[in-house]
Amino acid sequence: MATSPVKLFRQAKARGERVVMISLYDAPSAVLAVEAGADVLLVGDSMGNVILGYDDPVPVTMEAMVHHTGAVARGVRASENPDVPVIADLSFGSYATAEQAVENAVRLMRAGANAVKLEGAGPLAVEAAETLVQVGVPVAGHLGYTPQSKNNFERIVQGKTGADATEILAGARRLEAAGCFAVVLEVMPSEVAARITEELSMSTVGIGAGPDCDAQVLVFHDLVGLSLGKPLRFAKRYVEGYNIFSEATAKFVEEARSGAFPAPENGWVMDPEELRSWRE
């Protein structure tokens, strides 16, 4: 049975141990991430820009979130550590009312999620979070740069002024009061994330928010160098996966065109007896 994400984050914060989360969308990357040691997986709506070819998560539907959550959950279950919990994003517009939030969170939980995440700390988001927690759905929040509402932002880095930082801190307090077990802090000065981490008892999960968060999250395609476009500073590419896969793919194209592939070991031949009689 999956470890409760609530328990996992609470225990790690109490022990002062950092939690490592990876955002990904399919079974093989889930197996890989779990077997590489990730503590918790996120099925992020970043799939919109990362794998679905959109500019942002806005067009990502609940159907897509449910579909990919199922794939990730099946991957985890088939892995070496099948108890790793899965958090799934509620998609853009899917938690505008508390009832909608419950309906959509239930779909994600049925698909294999162990918790959901939603963006913002306005009255509707807080009400949705509170209702979900009452229903029994663990909820993570998401503050700072929140990609679903990117059309409202003038800049990516949030919380650069004292007033903005205070607003993020106040939002985090509201999410904690609503019962959230964690909050993602995206793209803000490290001092702001550090203060939220210190003042709140729920866990903070940083992405572009400095080293003092209780947890860190990166997108799988970013860290293996498979995402397209200019990476933001926090998206450290640990390997240039694009180049590695590109070379391999070009080799296949060349060999398939020249006839060097497939070699005998890539195929099957008929039993010689059978072949003789078949040809007669």
Ligand code: KIV
């Ligand atoms: O969608 C996503 O991948 C996320 C993380 C970057 C936190 O929300």
Ligand code: NA
């Ligand atoms: Na997201």
